[in-house]
Amino acid sequence: MGACRSVWRLGGCAGVVSAWIGALLLGSSLALPPPATCPKGVSPLNLIQTQYQSIPRADAGFMSGVVQSFLHTVQPNPFPKDLLVKFVEKRGNIYDDKKTIKEVLLYEVGFLVCAAIGIVYIILMPLVGFCLACCRCCGHCGGHMYQEQTKAVHCHRRGLYWATLLTTLVILAGNICMFFTNQLLKVSVEDSSVELNNRLGNLQTYLAAVPHQIDSVLIESNKTVDEVTRSLNDIGPLLGREIQRSLEGPLNPALKSVSDIAKVVNRTSVLLVGLNSTLTQLQSDVIVVQANVSSVRDSINSTLRNPDCNGCSAYQSELERLTFDTTITFPSLNELQSAVDDVTKANINSKVKEGEYLFASIPQRVTNDTRDMVQNVKQQLEVIKRQISLVKGYIPVSALSKISDTLGEAQRYIDMYSPQAEWVEMIRWGVGIILSCVVLLVVVCNLLGLFLGLVGLSPQDDPTERSGTANCAGAFLMAGAGLSFLFSWLFMLVVLILFLLGGNVYTLVCQPWRSGQLLQFVDTPGLIPGFNLREILGLKSNLPLIEVYNECEQNRPLWTTFHLYELIDLNDLLNVSKYKEEIQQQFDSNEIKLPTITLLTPEIRKQLHSFSDMVHDADISSVTQQINTISSINLTEIAGMLDQLATVQNNTGIQKRLTQEAEGLRGIQSGIVTTIIPQLTQLNSNIYALSVVASEINGTVGDVLNKVGTAQDFLNTNTTQIVKAASRGFLDCQMGYFTTYANWANLTITQQIGRCGPVAEAVDSAEVVVCSNMVESLNAFWFSLGWCMIFLVPSIIFSIKLAKFYRRMKHSDVYENHIAMNILPQAQVKPY
DSSP: OOTTOOOOOOOOOSTTOOOOOOOOOOOOSSOOOOOOOOOOOOOOOOOOOOOOOOOOOOOOOTTHHHHHHHHHHHOOSOOOHHHHHHHHHTTTOOTTOHHHHHHHHHHTHHHHHHHHHHHHHHHHHHHHHHHHHHHHHTTTTTTSSBOOOOTTHHHHHHHHHHHHHHHHHHHHHHHHHHHHHHHHHHHHHHHHHHHHHHHHHHHHHHHHHHHHHHHHHHHHHHHHHHHHHHHHHTHHHHHHHHHHHHHHHHHHHHHHHHHHHHHHHHHHHHHHHHHHHHHHHHHHHHHHHHHHHHHHHHHHHHHHTOTTOTTGGGGHHHHTTOOOOOOOOOTTHHHHHHHHHHHHHHOHHHHHHHHHHHHHTHHHHHHHHTHHHHHHHHHHHHHHHHHHHTHHHHTTHHHHHHHHHHHHHHHHHHHHHHHHHHHHHHHHHHHHHHHHHHHHHHHHHHHHHHHHHHHHOOTTSOGGGOOHHHHHHHHHHHHHHHHHHHHHHHHHHHHHHHHHHHHHHIIIIIHHHHHTHHHHHHTSTTTSTTOOHHHHHTOSSOOOHHHHHHHHHTTOOHHHHTTGGGTOOHHHHTOGGGGHHHHHHHHHTOOOOOOOOOSSOHHHHHHHHHHHHHHHHOOHHHHHHHHHHHHHOOTHHHHHHHHHHHHTOSOHHHHHHHHHHHHHHHHHHHHIIIIIHHHHHHHHHHHHHHHHHHHHHHHHHHHHHHHHHHHHHHHHHHHHHHHHHHHHHHHHHHHHHHHHHHHHHHHHHHHTTTOOHHHHHHHHHHHIIIIIIIIHHHHHHHHHHHHHHHHHHHHHHHHHHHHTTTSOOSBEEEEETTEEEEEOOOOOOOOO
């Protein structure tokens, strides 16, 4: 297999998943670097919480406990679902169905008994009043202005007083309840339109929020697909950089070491050039010095052999030391230069740059080789994005929209008829005030009679001589009784109508509404034409309204409330692995071939080995020794000897020649110091630098070749696995995006979208408005009025009886010594 040549195959997912085939297990002796951390994708947003208007809580209504207890006593039967179904099916036409009529009468027997009592009251009260009036006009039934005085007359009066006071206070309490409940009913009706509109507004807000929440999930899916699309567009930089990151571990040190050895070779080459130049110049100067020394030595030898030279024969042996016959040679210098030239010609730096270029071109190579595949996959992702958007069709959004339109129409009707309802309520409130005021008038008459009687009556006074105050007390009591007879039957008629209306509304609507039986009744198949929750919402199974209400009461999402899991297999739709095969074919045929990176050819390695061996074999110490030898030559010593010898000569000619020859040696020594010694210093410096480089080369070349060999073996062996490992990391990264989205979408759809608590709250608040506020206030009003009407009966009896104890009598009756004496008026003769 060629170095750095790899083929990687991509496998993917569709719509919500795109991925690559997992890499094979690596079997290399070198541990591959771990994959880079996947870039963080777009985190799904939480659903925006919908804000709803506040909902009134159900409070215990005024007198609701007493009224409900009374109604439960009147109507103890359970909710007549079957009977109402028959009634609705026959559209109220049950007149010919005796069995159904009998069932209705049996169910309403409590109301019928109460209605019968009310009818008797309505009939008897005016009849008894009329008869009593006629009887009193005839002087009977207390109409005769005479009061028998007995021993217990005062005890009777007190008893009747307290009885009348007690019944009057009871009526007053009922009358206060009438005023209060009448006002409560007025407030309830006036607020009902606003509260119902608020409840309907909450429902519309909820119904409008559900599609937005679904769109939010779909938008997040689009974001996820777009994120993967961006990853596909950047597949070169992303995947290529990951491959580079895996390769740069062994590759970068090898390239750096090759670059370093190239610098060492260049330095060696420069040093060798300088060394050759110095040696050449030095050798030329040494030859000149050698010639000069030979000439001076011949002259000195001639002088010393002169017979006139005194003591010169003793210096013949010293003359042998006068020589500059030396040279500097560098063994294997040419071979070393040749090795350096070979390595230099190989241009190692170009190999480094070539490797760096090929390494840097990996992302572009990935981009070029995947261009067609990326276009095909992006087209497939767009198709899948549209398929995911179809999930909205499985949720009854259109049905919810229709319901919202219906609620909007209901709001318009409420707004349209609210002024008329308020006008009618104002009339009803006025009638209630009039009724309450009439009852209050009876109470006031009774209280005035009781008060004036208590203040104006003197027990010792004769009945015919009672004070005007006491007489007024009797008149007020009789007025209260008269008003009671006059209006009570009409008021009882109002009580009867409101009792039948409010009582049945409570027992047939409010009570089953609270218990859930009303929803079960409304859910009866065929009861409401065209009403079928399964067909309206496009569901698979029938859903009882009570079940939907119970689910909404617990604020459950639409997924469980409407059994949407029967319509769509969400787990299958959001299954990350499901879509792999759909795009797999797009990736299977695609190949990416990475460029081959060859760090050093075998020939260059051989040349580096040769260069290292030549440097190692170079005899630098011998050169240093030769330099030291030349540096130790000193001609001034011989010149000094010649000066000493000249001083002992008698022959001036010989003396002069010796002196001249000594000066010649000093001149040559001076030339050596000024010419040869600097070159030797330079040469010695070059030799030292070369020795330092040689010591580096001996360790560097081996390390470089070791690193290059290791890196080259790594590239040749593991490049394919590295590409596959990087592909697997890319796969895991994309899978992570879609797994995160799939988990979020599953959780959001099944647990958050369409939490229908507002629906249950709207139903409960409607019950509060209609039943707890309006119906219970109405029932409390008729109950209070009926309460007053019932106690008017004993009030009438006690008032009429007590009035005789306060009114001024026309006939006197005195009780003395236990003997009653009637004082009759004298007969008067009418004049003709």
